[in-house]
Amino acid sequence: MRSASVFFTVILHASLLQKSSATTLYVHEHFNEEISPCTDFNKHVCNLPSAHNPFFKQTHANVLFEEAYENTLKSIADPIYDEIAKIISAKEALVIDHCRKDYTYNPKASDAHAQGMAFGKRIAFGTAKDCSIHCHERKYCMLRLPDDRVFQKEPFSQAPPFIQGVFKGFFRLIDPKFKTKDLEVEYSITANSKFSASDVGEFEAFKKIDTSKDFRKSLLKVLFSSDRFAAYFNYLYSLRLLQAEVFPESEVVKELDTLYQLILTETIATVSNSYTVETRNREDLVGHLRKIENVIGVPEIYRNIEVLKRKVEYFQEQFALFKHVFEKSDCKLQLASGWLYLFHLQELLKENRLSTENVKTESVFQWNLFYDPGHDHPAIRMLPAFIHIAKQEMSIGMKYGILASSIGHEIFHALGLGEDYHLIRVQQNEYYKDNKKCYEDYYGSFRVNIDGKMKYPNGELKAEEGFCDIEGSRVAVRVLKKVLESRNLSRESRSISGRVKYPTFDSVPLQLLIDNKKLIDPYAMNLTEIQWFYVFSALIHCSNLADDAAFKNYRGDEHPRPTQRANALVGQLREFTKAFQCRPDDRLFVTPRRCEMFPQKIEGKPKPKISAWKTNPSMAATVDARKRKKSAKKTWSISVFLSFVVWFVCFG
Structure with missing residues (x-):
């Protein structure tokens, strides 16, 4: 179905029930009535009604905290929390800039x-x-x-x-x-x-806490996602959430692992049947992919109640010994976080766990999923707030748009454009080298007008994340299509064929959402599951920034700026063109050959031509490559430039 210029709203309604019940969440978004998804998918989907509208990720991250707060955290009694609350109440967090x-x-x-x-x-x-x-x-x-x-x-x-x-x-x-x-x-x-x-800052969130209104809840929420205090509060919050049974049920974890395995299997099949991968380098890639550990939820150490109790007691005892130090300092908040981190390292050393993956403390309750290359022990890590998406009342296309596309993205980081050992041989392949250039050119093409001058991003910097977006989405949507096809098979044929039981995460059928008046606009009611998949893939990256501001903010960031990320993704995907019935003259209509790192061997079809992408019109206006490169160089951040210099001196 081709999009009409229709305005619709999916009602926002968050209802946090008791721990034994399901959580219900609907996403509030205004789809732009003037812009077709085939023209500008970002503006069509990310039409945020207010500059103060929270990011989609943050909206969902808040769901885990709200459930945790209602079930256990609001009654928390803890001496370290009390000391931090005293510091914040005294407004001392407002005057700590000199401490940094x-x-x-x-x-x-x-x-x-x-x-x-x-x-x-x-x-x-x-x-x-x-x-x-x-x-x-x-x-x-x-x-x-x-x-x-x-x-x-x-x-x-x-x-x-x-x-x-x-x-x-x-x-x-x-x-x-x-x-x-x-x-x-x-x-x-x-x-x-x-x-x-540089000094680690990260105290800005504490400055914004209103001590006169919902102070306790506000402080607990900041500590919930604070990396500076994660050394202790990861233990304390994990203990409370385990005791209150707030963490995802085992069935959700099993389904997430099944989804991961399905996407991994699809990725291995894609790699194995590609012109990019030859016999001599296939095992390099497939072997590495099979080594990846899938870690769902908090790390193992945060899942044992007795261990957590001992950790919390140890921190409290040590903190009490050094409490007098804070009373003499005007940098109390910084000292408190520093001592907690120190206690954390002392524990690691005693347990002989002072290793790379343990010394870095980050909140384990954030909305995050990431690929951890490790030291010969790669892993995909799914943190609790991300997992909480699986519990929401959404359709299968909506959930896969978040869960499956994100998992696919992270898996392709294991096949990325960097200099990892297992990629050395495949990077000599002509198709690999050609498509690496294709991604660099493509992600360097999204220009923006700043003060009357056209500026271009550094495509070499952005290519890795863009490559993972596109290749991961291609694999994820194939898995979703198999899920939808399996639903259409009769129970008998499923039994005979021995088909896999695809994870559905208790998804709500679209028709039921319509019957229950959760989808009320005619356009929304006619979107297919595949279309919802792409809508929710875009929602992940929505931002309320103007395009020029986003360009400046993301200039030195390896991620494409959020105002163009959805367009860059769907402009490469044939399935998107089919799903929204885009026409050849549409800006986001996909041409027969764009960037594809692992072009498939298909019987009866010739090999794709090297550099065929150069003949395609760019989504953004085509410019001379040298001019674009010159523009991108001017926009590099100093940190990125210095990183390049260090690399060149060492390897050039």
Whole structure:
């Protein structure tokens, strides 16, 4: 069905029931009545009614908190929470900007050892942004810095004074009895030259808390998603949510794992039947994909009530010992978060778990799903607020638009455009090299007018995320189509064929949503499940930013700006063109050959031609590639440019 210019609203209604009941959530969005989805899908779907409208992700992340708050958190009694509440109530969070300090370190200076000691202590308190130390068996430790690519490894006694100082300063706080002289250390070569380390801020949300209105709920909510206090509150909140049975039921977890396995299987089939993948490199890719662990919910350590009780008690005991320190400081909030992180590292060291995946503390309750490359232990991690989508009252197309497309995206990060070892051989393939250029060109084409000048994004920077969007969606929608086809089969034929039981997550049929007056507009009532899949894929990225503001905000970000991300996605997808019956003269009509990293071998069809994408008209106005590249270079952020310089010096 081709879209008409019809205005409709899907009613927002959130009803949080008792823990034994289902959660109900409907999405409130205005579909633009003037713009066809085949012309500008972003503007058609993301017609936010107000500048204050929350992001779609945040709307859904709030659902988990609201359920947790009603069932358990509102009655929480905790001494560490009380101390933080006292700091916020005294308005001290409003005047802590002076506590945030960035430092420059010079490892060649005469006081290099002392500078290293100071830097090591900052790492122990978690205040040096993107800097960490992790160890194995108390015999080997690594220092990681932002954008590090090349490392040097040697006995501690042979390391430069600055490096020795870093490890000594770190362990003086973590464990004064730790014998650094027996260590083998590895460190980024960045630490051999002058560098700056930013202070971890992230206190802005605390400043915005209204102490006169719903203070308790507001503070608990900020702590729910705060990375700065996650070292402790991950344990405390996990304990309370487990005791109150707020975490997803086992059936939901099973269905999510089944969905992941279906998408993974579809991805492996796509890779295996591609002109890009030859016999000699197939096992590189397929072997890596099969190694990926699917971690659903909070990590294992947050699932054991007895362990959580011990952790919470330990933190409370340690916090009480250092409470007097806060009373003498005017940076109480920063000190509190620093000490909690320090206690976290002390526990990890005692348990011999001071490893890469553990030293970084982030809230495990955020709306997130991500690919973790690990150290030879890759994983897809689905956090609780993301999983909560499966419990909402939506149709199958809506749920797959969020769940399946997101899982597909993350799986393709394992096949991305970077320099991972398992990709070395496939990256020599002509189809791979050609399509990498295609993605870079395509994502560099979304121009914007800023002060009368056309600016272009850096396609090389954006290509990885765009590649994952597009390839992941292609696989996800194929799985959805199989789900819909299986519904149309009779029970007998399903039994005879031995078909898989596809996960549906208790999805509500579209007709039932219509019968129950949840979909009330004629246009909304006529959307198919495939169309809803694309609508919800777009909703994930909706933003209330203007396009020029989004361009500036995302200039140095590897993600395409949200104002163009949905268009960039669907403009590459034949299934979208079919679903919305786009015409050849529509802006988002897909041509027979666009970017496709894994073109399929189909009997009776010739091989796709190399560089065929160059003959297609670009979605954005076609410009001379050199001019576009020049424009993109001007818009690089300093951080991205410096990262390139470091890479070039090391590998060029």
